Amino acid sequence: xxxxxxxxxxxxxxxxxxxxxxxxxxxxxxxxxxxxxxxxxxxxxxxxxxxxxxxxxxxxxxxxxxxxxxxxxxxxxxxxxxxxxxxxxxxxxxxxxxxxxxxxxxxxxxxxxxxxxxxxxxxxxxxxxxxxxxxxxxxxxxxxxxxxxxxxxxxxxxxxxxxxxxxxxxxxxxxxxxxxxxxxxxxxxxxxxxxxxxxxxxxxxxxxxxxxxxxxxxxxxxxxxxxxxxxxxxxxxxxxxxxxxxxxxxxxxxxxxxxxxxxxxxxxxxxxxxxxxxxxxxxxxxxxxxxxxxxxxxxxxxxxxxxxxxxxxxxxxxxxxxxxxxxxxxxxxxxxxxxxxxxxxxxxxxxxxxxxxxxxxxxxxxxxxxxxxxxxxxxxxxxxxxxxxxxxxxxxxxxxxxxxxxxxxxxxxxxxxxxxxxxxxxxxxxxxxxxxxxxxxxx
Amino acid sequence: xxxxxxxxxxxxxxxxxxxxxxxxxxxxxxxxxxxxxxxxxxxxxxxxxxxxxxxxxxxxxxxxxxxxxxxxxxxxxxxxxxxxxxxxxxxxxxxxxxxxxxxxxxxxxxxxxxxxxxxxxxxxxxxxxxxxxxxxxxxxxxxxxxxxxxxxxxxxxxxxxxxxxxxxxxxxx
Numbered sequence: 001x002x003x004x005x006x007x008x009x010x011x012x013x014x015x016x017x018x019x020x021x022x023x024x025x026x027x028x029x030x031x032x033x034x035x036x037x038x039x040x041x042x043x044x045x046x047x048x049x050x051x052x053x054x055x056x057x058x059x060x061x062x063x064x065x066x067x068x069x070x071x072x073x074x075x076x077x078x079x080x081x082x083x084x085x086x087x088x089x090x091x092x093x094x095x096x097x098x099x100x101x102x103x104x105x106x107x108x109x110x111x112x113x114x115x116x117x118x119x120x121x122x123x124x125x126x127x128x129x130x131x132x133x134x135x136x137x138x139x140x141x142x143x144x145x146x147x148x149x150x151x152x153x154x155x156x157x158x159x160x161x162x163x164x165x166x167x168x169x170x171x172x173x174x175x176x177x178x179x180x181x182x183x184x185x186x187x188x189x190x191x192x193x194x195x196x197x198x199x200x201x202x203x204x205x206x207x208x209x210x211x212x213x214x215x216x217x218x219x220x221x222x223x224x225x226x227x228x229x230x231x232x233x234x235x236x237x238x239x240x241x242x243x244x245x246x247x248x249x250x251x252x253x254x255x256x257x258x259x260x261x262x263x264x265x266x267x268x269x270x271x272x273x274x275x276x277x278x279x280x281x282x283x284x285x286x287x288x289x290x291x292x293x294x295x296x297x298x299x300x301x302x303x304x305x306x307x308x309x310x311x312x313x314x315x316x317x318x319x320x321x322x323x324x325x326x327x328x329x330x331x332x333x334x335x336x337x338x339x340x341x342x343x344x345x346x347x348x349x350x351x352x353x354x355x356x357x358x359x360x361x362x363x364x365x366x367x368x369x370x371x372x373x374x375x376x377x378x379x380x381x382x383x384x385x386x387x388x389x390x391x392x393x394x395x396x397x398x399x400x401x402x403x404x405x406x407x408x409x410x411x412x413x414x415x416x417x418x419x420x421x422x423x424x425x426x427x428x429x430x431x432x433x434x435x436x437x438x439x440x441x442x443x
Numbered sequence: 444x445x446x447x448x449x450x451x452x453x454x455x456x457x458x459x460x461x462x463x464x465x466x467x468x469x470x471x472x473x474x475x476x477x478x479x480x481x482x483x484x485x486x487x488x489x490x491x492x493x494x495x496x497x498x499x500x501x502x503x504x505x506x507x508x509x510x511x512x513x514x515x516x517x518x519x520x521x522x523x524x525x526x527x528x529x530x531x532x533x534x535x536x537x538x539x540x541x542x543x544x545x546x547x548x549x550x551x552x553x554x555x556x557x558x559x560x561x562x563x564x565x566x567x568x569x570x571x572x573x574x575x576x577x578x579x580x581x582x583x584x585x586x587x588x589x590x591x592x593x594x595x596x597x598x599x600x601x602x603x604x605x606x607x608x609x610x611x612x613x614x615x616x
Contacts, residue, residue: 092497186496190607216529352516356509357612363531365610369572
């Protein structure tokens with residue numbers, strides 16, 4: 001049996017990260033306890049449950065939850081497990097219900113989680129307080145920009161405090177018109193035999209993989225651009241890291257570049273941005289070619305390269321299922337005010353590139369599975385992963401960067417990735433029981 | 444009998460021809476001859492793949508697209524898969540075996556246009572990752588007669604999956 005990995009996984013001085021961080025089931029169990037049950041976790045978007053009774057089933061940290069719009073129009077999140085003997089109240093992905101009735105013995109609840117009846121109330125001891133059997137509510141639930149976040153730790157800091165500097169960027173992508181963003185259909189979901197952090201690292205700032213992993217779509221895009229007579233060149237850009245462990249990479253179009261099919265945003269929508277966003281946010285979006293980022297721990301976002309004036313905005317969850325496997329959920333968004341034709345094109349291009357069968361995704365997944373398979377053995381575990389191109393740049397923030405967070409140049413180093421790993425490592429240590437962390441919900 | 448079937452089934456000779464086309468087409472995909480396969484789709488093709496959203500049984504089945512492509516987008520997909528330098532997902536090649544059965548072929552809305560519904564089973568062995576997946580689904584095609592063969596004008600592949608297993612899909616169905 002292999003020894004349980006303990007202690008720090010990140011060698012900050014020498015640029016190494018131990019491979020067990022990406023393969024070990026012990027690490028996964030610690031992550032559930034120290035990170036996923038204590039952090040603000042993305043549960044879904046308000047536009048997924050527009051009408052009273054609409055619900056989706058999701059996972060919040062280690063536990064299954066129902067995210068529901070109640071008859072009163074409130075958004076609630078409830079542990080998806082009957083208070084009697086634990087059966088799931090909702091066993092599908094989505095639905096609409098006024099009441100959740102347990103299929104096992106018939107306990108039934110209103111869609112806000114209040115117990116209606118156990119069916120056998122008469123047989124309970126006298127003076128039983130039945131309100132103790134309401135469905136377990138997620139103790140902290142907050143929304144920002146239509147995004148629903150939950151946390152099992154009732155003592156967690158506010159969502160705004162947790163998001164910190166990344167909030168300014170999220171608003172620029174997910175709350176930039178008066179109507180806000182809406183999802184264009186249910187999430188794509190796929191299972192991958194790779195660790196969730198591989199996804200988070202890939203999105204927070206892995207510019208180095210693009211030309212090799214994605215030689216296919218990149219080459220074919222260049223061929224098309226040459227044929228249609230424009231350039232797809234970008235210019236040197238920023239990696240941004242925030243104190244809260246979040247980060248993103250901003251890539252800009254080269255100035256003065258003729259890019260008739262790659263104008264950055266749809267002009268009709270840009271007018272609406274002016275109403276909703278601050279001038280510096282509009283400045284950030286101006287000439288933006290691509291932005292990819294990650295909200296700690298595992299919520300990634302991307303605003304894709306424009307294609308004929310359409311830009312897909314995508315949210316992505318890397319939901320861990322073991323030390324070396326995850327389920328990916330991916331949603332495509334568009335501005336509510338956009339035309340149906342615009343939304344349809346965004347959806348089709350979004351799926352083509354970044355969905356469950358995306359031409360970018362299929363190559364990423366193959367290589368992530370490969371890395372996981374090759375790393376999950378005691379021999380490989382002796383040789384930690386390299387993050388060395390972060391080291392010369394860790395203390396070289398861009399002095400005149402005007403937007404929130406710390407910015408680094410060039411954008412193709414591993415600063416944001418290494419900062420993510422260091423933040424993760426600190427969370428794994430600092431929340432450890434017996435140090436300064438209180439157990440979640442008295443556990 | 445299938446209550447959905449309200450169209451006129453094709454005659455036996457035509458049925459055999461369609462069956463032969465489906466087998467030939469599957470063989471092209473099995474041996475990764477994507478460009479040759481692509482020469483059998485129409486310029487106005489609609490190519491879609493769906494998975495399921497599981498809802499309570501009384502709310503009905505919800506299919507939703509994971510791919511919805513026209514000739515241009517499908518062509519890009521085909522080019523990527525065809526060139527070993529442009530694909531990681533299919534280099535080294537997966538080992539494929541496609542089974543196309545339960546063929547139901549009906550006359551379509553126009554002369555020389557046919558509705559063809561089939562069951563599909565795809566065995567995919569990814570040797571580089573020691574991974575085997577079996578994708579089952581229903582396929583609904585519109586085929587058009589072109590010269591002595593057929594071209595695919597529309598294809599909807601309803602995969603019997605909720606969470607797509609085996610990573611992101613680089614498979615053409």
